[in-house]
Amino acid sequence: MRNSAYTFSQKKVNCLFDASFADLADLCSKEKTIIITDENVYGYHKQKMEGFRIIKITPGEKTKNQKAIDNIIDKLLELEVDKQTYIIGVGGGVVTDMAGYVASIFKRGVKLGLVPTTILSMVDAAIGGKNGVDVGVYKNMVGTLYQPDFILYDYTFLQTLPVKEWINGFAEIIKHACIKDALLFSMLERYSLHDIQRDSTLIASLVEQNVAIKMDIVTTDEYEKADRKLLNFGHTFGHAIENLHLLPHGHAVSIGMVAACNLSEKINNLHFEDAQRVVKLLAKYHLPVDIETDYRKVFDVLKLDKKRENEHMHFVLLNRIGDAEAKPITMTFLQENIKSIL
Numbered sequence: 001m002r003n004s005a006y007t008f009s010q011k012k013v014n015c016l017f018d019a020s021f022a023d024l025a026d027l028c029s030k031e032k033t034i035i036i037t038d039e040n041v042y043g044y045h046k047q048k049m050e051g052f053r054i055i056k057i058t059p060g061e062k063t064k065n066q067k068a069i070d071n072i073i074d075k076l077l078e079l080e081v082d083k084q085t086y087i088i089g090v091g092g093g094v095v096t097d098m099a100g101y102v103a104s105i106f107k108r109g110v111k112l113g114l115v116p117t118t119i120l121s122m123v124d125a126a127i128g129g130k131n132g133v134d135v136g137v138y139k140n141m142v143g144t145l146y147q148p149d150f151i152l153y154d155y156t157f158l159q160t161l162p163v164k165e166w167i168n169g170f171a172e173i174i175k176h177a178c179i180k181d182a183l184l185f186s187m188l189e190r191y192s193l194h195d196i197q198r199d200s201t202l203i204a205s206l207v208e209q210n211v212a213i214k215m216d217i218v219t220t221d222e223y224e225k226a227d228r229k230l231l232n233f234g235h236t237f238g239h240a241i242e243n244l245h246l247l248p249h250g251h252a253v254s255i256g257m258v259a260a261c262n263l264s265e266k267i268n269n270l271h272f273e274d275a276q277r278v279v280k281l282l283a284k285y286h287l288p289v290d291i292e293t294d295y296r297k298v299f300d301v302l303k304l305d306k307k308r309e310n311e312h313m314h315f316v317l318l319n320r321i322g323d324a325e326a327k328p329i330t331m332t333f334l335q336e337n338i339k340s341i342l
C-alpha cells in the first residue's frame with residue numbers, strides 16, 4: 001500500500017493506492033465502523049466485508065435522494081453510532097456521494113473513509129469532497145463539501161465491474177486528458193479499453209495519474225472559483241442532452257466534449273484544430289460522439305444552465321489538447337451555431 005496525502009483546508013486526505021480492502025483493519029476497528037454499500041457491490045464482494053456492520057442501499061441513481069438518506073440515518077441511530085464511528089462508503093459514485101453526505105450531517109459530522117469500486121468513482125466522484133443527493137430531476141441539488149480521511153484503492157473490485165461502467169468511467173478519464181494532460185491523451189491513443197482491462201499495472205497507473213490530475217485541481221481551487229470549473233468540460237451540453245435523452249452520464253459527457261471541441265474550433269482566436277482527434281479517441285473507447293436531437297429543446301435547456309450570465313454562457317473550451325480555458329460565449333452565437341456544434 002502506498003500513501004499520497006493531499007491537503008485541503010478541512011483536513012489532509014490520504015489516498016491509499018495498491019491497497020487491499022483488508023487494510024481497512026489498520027485504519028478503523030470493525031466495532032467502530034459502519035459500511036454503506038449497494039446491493040450489487042455487496043453481492044459480489046461480501047466476503048471482503050465479513051464482520052463489519054453494513055447498511056445496504058438499492059443500486060442506481062434513483063436511490064440518490066433525501067428519503068434514502070433519512071433511512072440510513074434511522075439505521076445509524078438503531079446501531080447507536082457515535083462521533084468516534086467511521087462511515088465507510090464502498091461503491092460507485094452513488095454510494096460515495098451518499099456516504100459522504102450522511103457522514104457530514106450525522107451528529108454534525110462523523111469520520112469518513114471511501115472505497116471507490118467503479119472507474120468513475122475512483123478517478124472522479126470520490127475525489128474533491130463534493131457529495132449529496134438529487135431532488136426530483138435536479139441532480140446533486142442538495143449536499144455538502146466534506147473530505148474523507150482516506151480513499152482506499154483496491155483494484156480487485158474492478159474484476160466484477162460491467163463493461164458499460166468501464167466505458168462510462170473512461171469519459172471522465174478522457175476529459176482529464178483533454179483539459180490537463182496531453183501525454184495521458186497520447187497514452188490513451190496507444191492502448192484500447194481491452195488492453196487496459198487486462199493489465200492491472202496499467203489500470204493502477206492510469207487511476208493514479210487521474211487521481212493526481214483531479215486532486216491538483218481541487219486542492220488548489222477547493223471552492224470552484226477558478227480551475228475547478230475546467231472539470232465541467234463537456235458537461236454543459238452533456239447535462240442538457242443527458243436528461244432529454246436519458247443517456248448514461250459518460251455517454252452524455254462524451255457527446256458534450258465533442259460539442260465543446262467543435263465550439264473551440266469555431267472560436268477563431270483559440271486556434272484549436274484537434275476536434276477530430278478527440279472524436280477518434282472517444283469512439284475508440286466505445287463512447288458515442290453524436291446524437292440526433294431536437295436542437296431547439298437542447299437550447300431551451302442550455303438557457304437555464306447555472307453557468308449562464310445574462311447574454312453569456314461560460315464554456316470550457318480547448319486551446320490545445322491538455323490546455324483548457326473557460327470562455328464566455330454569447331447566447332446568440334450558441335443559438336445560431338448549435339446545429340453545427342452538436
Ligand SMILES: NC(=O)c1ccc[n+]([C@@H]2O[C@H](COP(=O)([O-])OP(=O)(O)OC[C@H]3O[C@@H](n4cnc5c(N)ncnc54)[C@H](O)[C@@H]3O)[C@@H](O)[C@H]2O)c1
Pocket residue numbers: 038039040041044059060061064091092093094095097117118120121124125126127128129130131139140157158159160161162165168
Ligand atoms: N461527487 C463528485 O464529485 C462526483 C463526480 C462525478 C460523479 N458523481 C456522481 O457519481 C454517480 C455515478 O457514479 P457511478 O458511475 O460510479 O455509478 P453507480 O454508483 O451507480 O455505479 C454504477 C453501477 O455499477 C455497480 N457497481 C459498482 N461497483 C461495482 C463493482 N465493483 N462490480 C460490479 N458492479 C459494481 C453499481 O451497483 C451500479 O449498478 C452519479 O450520481 C454522479 O452524480 C459525483
